[in-house]
Structures are given as C-alpha cells and as structure tokens.
Amino acid sequence: MNSGREVSDGRLTVEGFSVAARAFADKWKIHNQSFPPWSWVPLINRTLHLSNQEEGYLSLEEILILSSLEESPEDESLNVATDCLEKEESVDHTILVQNQENEAHYYDFHIVYSSSYKVPVLYFRGYCSGGQPLSLDVIKKDLPSCSVSLLHESKWTFITQEEHPYLNRPWFKLHPCGTEDWIKLLSQSSISTGCQMPVDLYLVSWFSVVGQVVGLRIPLEMLN
Amino acid sequence: MANEAVKYVWEGAIPLQIHLHKSDVASHPSPPPALVLAPRIGYLPLLIPHIKPYFKDSLPPGEDSIWFDYKGVPLKWYIPTGVLFDLLCAEPERPWNLTVHFRGYPSNILIPCEGEDSVKWNFVNSLKEAQYIINGNCKNVMNMSQSDQEDLWTSVMNGDLDAYTKLSPKLKMATIEDEFSRKASLSSPQSRQGATEMDVAGQIKTARVPVRLYVRSINQDFENIEDVPGIDTWDDISYLNRPVEFLREEGKCFTLRNAIESLLPEFIGDRAQTSGEERSRDDDNTEEADGLLREMGEIKLARIQGIEMKLEIPFSWVVNNLMNPEFYLHISVLVKAPQR
Numbered sequence: 001m002n003s004g005r006e007v008s009d010g011r012l013t014v015e016g017f018s019v020a021a022r023a024f025a026d027k028w029k030i031h032n033q034s035f036p037p038w039s040w041v042p043l044i045n046r047t048l049h050l051s052n053q054e055e056g057y058l059s060l061e062e063i064l065i066l067s068s069l070e071e072s073p074e075d076e077s078l079n080v081a082t083d084c085l086e087k088e089e090s091v092d093h094t095i096l097v098q099n100q101e102n103e104a105h106y107y108d109f110h111i112v113y114s115s116s117y118k119v120p121v122l123y124f125r126g127y128c129s130g131g132q133p134l135s136l137d138v139i140k141k142d143l144p145s146c147s148v149s150l151l152h153e154s155k156w157t158f159i160t161q162e163e164h165p166y167l168n169r170p171w172f173k174l175h176p177c178g179t180e181d182w183i184k185l186l187s188q189s190s191i192s193t194g195c196q197m198p199v200d201l202y203l204v205s206w207f208s209v210v211g212q213v214v215g216l217r218i219p220l221e222m223l224n
Numbered sequence: 225m226a227n228e229a230v231k232y233v234w235e236g237a238i239p240l241q242i243h244l245h246k247s248d249v250a251s252h253p254s255p256p257p258a259l260v261l262a263p264r265i266g267y268l269p270l271l272i273p274h275i276k277p278y279f280k281d282s283l284p285p286g287e288d289s290i291w292f293d294y295k296g297v298p299l300k301w302y303i304p305t306g307v308l309f310d311l312l313c314a315e316p317e318r319p320w321n322l323t324v325h326f327r328g329y330p331s332n333i334l335i336p337c338e339g340e341d342s343v344k345w346n347f348v349n350s351l352k353e354a355q356y357i358i359n360g361n362c363k364n365v366m367n368m369s370q371s372d373q374e375d376l377w378t379s380v381m382n383g384d385l386d387a388y389t390k391l392s393p394k395l396k397m398a399t400i401e402d403e404f405s406r407k408a409s410l411s412s413p414q415s416r417q418g419a420t421e422m423d424v425a426g427q428i429k430t431a432r433v434p435v436r437l438y439v440r441s442i443n444q445d446f447e448n449i450e451d452v453p454g455i456d457t458w459d460d461i462s463y464l465n466r467p468v469e470f471l472r473e474e475g476k477c478f479t480l481r482n483a484i485e486s487l488l489p490e491f492i493g494d495r496a497q498t499s500g501e502e503r504s505r506d507d508d509n510t511e512e513a514d515g516l517l518r519e520m521g522e523i524k525l526a527r528i529q530g531i532e533m534k535l536e537i538p539f540s541w542v543v544n545n546l547m548n549p550e551f552y553l554h555i556s557v558l559v560k561a562p563q564r
Binding site: 116133163166168 | 434467
C-alpha cells in the first residue's frame with residue numbers, strides 16, 4: 001500500500017477502513033434510500049474511557065423482515081417494510097409491521113474491521129420482537145433463495161457463530177475466504193491502471209459481493 | 225528444541241474445585257465438589273469427561289448442555305483456562321472454585337459449545353489467524369494434512385510437548401529474533417533482505433505478533449491486590465484481539481511495556497488524553513505537563529501464563545517463551561484508568 005488513498009493488495013489499513021466506511025455510508029444514504037442509513041459507531045470503550053474517533057464499525061440495525069409466505073423469485077432483495085410517509089430525518093427509522101399474519105424478524109448488521117486479516121468482516125444477527133435470537137436455520141428462511149444457494153454452493157463463504165469482537169454476545173460472522181484476492185480481481189477489472197482501487201470504493205465493492213449473501217443488494221450507482 | 229520456559233508453560237496447571245450448581249442437583253445429599261487439575265494451555269470443555277463421572281448420578285433427566293461460571297460470570301469456553309484464571313482472580317485462588325452447570329446454557333451470552341469439536345475448531349481457527357498475522361498468509365496451516373492437524377491438536381489436548389515440538393515445524397512460522405542474545409539460536413541461515421521468504425523457517429524479523437489483550441480497569445489504587453473487586457460481567461473487561469507491530473530500532477529494546485502501550489495508545493503512553501481535551505504537542509508549561517501525566521492511565525499489573533511480568537522485559541523473549549500453542553500471546557492487564 002502506497003499513499004493510503006489506494007489499495008493495491010486487496011487489504012485495508014485501519015485508517016483506510018475509516019475512510020472507506022464513511023464513503024460507503026454516504027453513498028448508501030444517497031443511492032439506497034429504501035433502507036435506513038448506516039451509522040458509524042466509534043470504539044468508545046467504557047472500561048478504558050477511550051474516545052477513539054478513528055476506530056469503529058458500521059452499523060445497520062433493526063431491519064425488519066416480514067417472513068413472506070409467498071415465493072417471489074423476481075424480487076431478489078429482502079422483503080423490507082418501510083414507512084414511506086416518514087419524511088423527517090430521524091435516527092430512529094421506525095418501520096411498521098404491515099402484516100400481522102407473519103412473525104416480525106429484525107436484523108442487525110455490523111461491518112467490522114479485522115486487524116488480523118486487514119479486511120472488513122460482516123457480523124449479523126436476527127431476533128424476534130421480544131428480543132429472542134433467531135437460529136441460522138430460521139435466518140436462512142428469510143434470505144432470498146439465490147443467497148441461500150450461494151451459501152451452500154460456494155466454497156468461499158462461511159457463516160460461523162462467533163462472539164462479536166466488541167459486544168460480548170454471539171453473532172453470526174460472514175467471512176469470505178481470500179477477501180483480498182477477490183478484491184484484487186475487482187480492482188483489475190474496473191480500473192485500467194493496474195490493481196489500484198481507491199480506498200473510497202473499497203467497501204462499496206466489498207459489499208456488492210458480500211451483501212448479496214445476506215440478501216442486501218446495492219444499486220449500481222453506488223459503484224461509481 | 226523446546227526450551228525450559230516453554231516446558232514450564234506446558235506443565236502449568238490450575239487446581240480447580242468444581243461445584244455442581246444447586247439447580248442441577250437432583251439427588252440428596254448433594255454431591256461433593258470435583259477436584260481437577262486443569263492445564264493452563266487447555267480449555268474447560270476438555271475437562272468434562274473428567275468431571276461428569278462425579279456428578280452423573282445427581283443430574284436430573286434430560287440432555288446436557290454444559291457450562292461453567294465463576295461467581296456468577298459465565299466462563300467463555302474458548303479462552304484458555306490459564307488466561308481465565310489470571311484475568312478473573314486478581315488474587316490467585318487455590319483451588320479455584322468454579323460452578324458447573326448441565327442445564328440452562330446461556331446462549332444469549334455464550335456461543336454454543338459442542339464438546340471437543342468446537343474447542344478444536346476454535347484452536348485451528350486461532351492458529352490460522354496467528355499464522356496470517358505472522359507469515360502474511362495461512363497457507364501452511366491450510367496445506368497441513370488432515371492427520372497432521374489431528375495430531376497437532378491431540379498433542380495440545382494431551383499437553384504432550386514432545387509431540388507438539390515434532391509437528392509444529394510443519395507450520396513454518398516465522399520467528400522473532402531474541403533481542404537479548406547476540407548469537408542466533410537456530411542453525412539455519414538468517415534472511416538478511418527483510419522478511420520476504422516466509423517459507424524458510426529461519427530467524428526472520430517478523431513485524432507482527434499475534435496478541436490477545438484482556439484489560440481490566442480500576443479507578444483507584446488498592447493496597448492489596450485482593451481488594452480489587454471481581455467483575456460482574458464480561459463488559460467489565462476490554463478485549464483486544466489485535467497484532468502488536470514489533471518495532472526494531474537501533475540501540476533500543478522493544479519491551480513488554482512498549483507492546484502493551486502500542487495497543488492502548490489513547491490510554492497510556494505518549495498519546496494519552498482524557499476526553500474533551502486536545503492533544504497538546506508543544507507543552508512548554510511543565511505544570512500542565514505534570515497535570516497530564518497524573519491524568520494518564522497506568523499499567524498496574526500484567527500477567528502472562530500466571531507470571532506477574534516486569535514490564536521492561538524484552539518483548540521478543542516474552543513472545544518466544546510464553547505464547548500459547550496456537551501462537552497467540554495472551555496478556556491479562558490491570559490498569560488504573562486516567563483520572564479526570
């Protein structure tokens with residue numbers, strides 16, 4: 001890695017992750033308004049009284065999925081319910097349950113930096129309105145069918161249940177093997193000047209692949 | 225060749241007195257506690273075959289889901305037993321009194337454990353991560369044959385250092401040159417051009433060291449270590465799983481203190497600051513400088529493998545002698561928080 005503005009080996013520094021995260025959150029807010037925005041959670045560590053604005057993770061929480069009883073093969077995104085009348089900017093994007101027949105499942109997603117592997121990792125969890133955690137089998141039923149087959153067929157995506165690095169709770173972790181290798185591939189195909197990828201686009205590119213596994217797609221405009 | 229310090233580490237053990245939780249007692253009278261010697265480098269679920277026979281006649285009918293607690297805090301089974309002890313017992317308790325549960329697994333707090341397989345998976349995963357940090361890739365672990373991986377795990381489970389020493393060279397982990405000894409202790413040639421030849425198991429100046437830091441913070445000084453209150457939840461502990469960047473500077477020794485401070489730069493060391501204050505670069509006013517110093521955090525105690533470490537020890541020695549079999553160095557630290 002040379003200037004820090006570009007990534008050439010598929011890996012990110014911790015500073016690069018901060019930059020990439022904010023760029024990702026900004027683009028998401030502009031282009032992906034059917035979802036609430038991602039927020040940056042700084043690593044304010046209670047026991048150490050750290051106030052470290054440089055390090056943190058991205059958080060997207062309380063995404064409501066209505067377990068749909070119908071198969072909808074065309075719609076490959078999550079069946080997200082949104083309140084279209086909500087026009088004000090507010091932190092709490094209240095999402096209404098439209099259909100009482102179906103059990104409401106909520107999902108939290110965190111994009112966390114791994115200092116060991118120098119790549120981002122996706123953590124997620126699902127829970128009912130009462131807070132009870134959902135098992136992976138139940139979660140898979142909420143995912144669009146193409147995501148589930150990606151999970152089963154691909155040799156490189158693994159979902160394991162591990163402790164969240166900062167929250168002392170079990171979460172599911174999606175860790176694609178060889179992230180740096182396929183990021184390098186993505187860089188090669190998109191930019192003519194060798195394997196350089198601007199840091200700003202790192203998470204967008206990363207999420208364009210990883211997000212699909214958990215049924216979160218991003219609009220193509222975000223990749224510009 | 226395993227050296228003496230490594231032998232001590234592998235032989236380290238903690239006497240446990242394990243009590244069956246009263247809600248699991250279906251017999252009268254309740255069974256006496258089980259006494260078990262737990263290897264420091266081992267893991268609590270591996271003790272279950274030794275513990276269960278003591279209690280099986282007392283258990284209510286049904287399936288077991290086994291977990292341990294210390295003073296009400298559920299114990300994370302994937303942390304080596306020795307580390308749990310060093311971290312949770314400010315004043316070492318001998319025997320260490322733990323409670324075992326066979327029902328009511330707290331799955332909202334602890335990740336599930338399916339016996340030895342889960343512990344082995346966790347070990348191999350940590351080994352891969354450590355190798356990635358040290359070598360820049362984990363291909364040696366990935367390329368290890370299934371039976372070699374099995375044997376390596378078995379050697380750790382059984383505390384068999386001889387078997388482990390025969391197998392671990394297959395991992396081809398780069399090593400750190402001990403800073404205090406002038407001559408290289410390995411006979412293989414040193415790589416002089418920097419750490420590019422990662423497949424050669426020689427003395428290479430590796431730049432990143434796998435460390436797991438467990439930090440307990442207190443607000444005041446205590447006369448005696450036994451006066452430090454116990455933790456109520458794991459939220460009282462800060463856990464940092466991040467590599468130490470090992471700095472090699474001419475004429476300077478990179479100490480354990482340097483290593484710990486590099487992981488907590490906002491807290492102690494040069495970059496310490498309290499919230500709401502600007503970092504002052506040019507501090508001519510000595511009074512103000514003293515004030516800042518008083519407000520900095522302080523490392524009160526650092527324990528590794530049960531040893532209370534002198535912080536000025538060369539970090540290279542600590543790593544080479546006190547790391548766990550998965551190549552991670554686990555450090556339990558008690559710090560005094562910066563005063564505001």
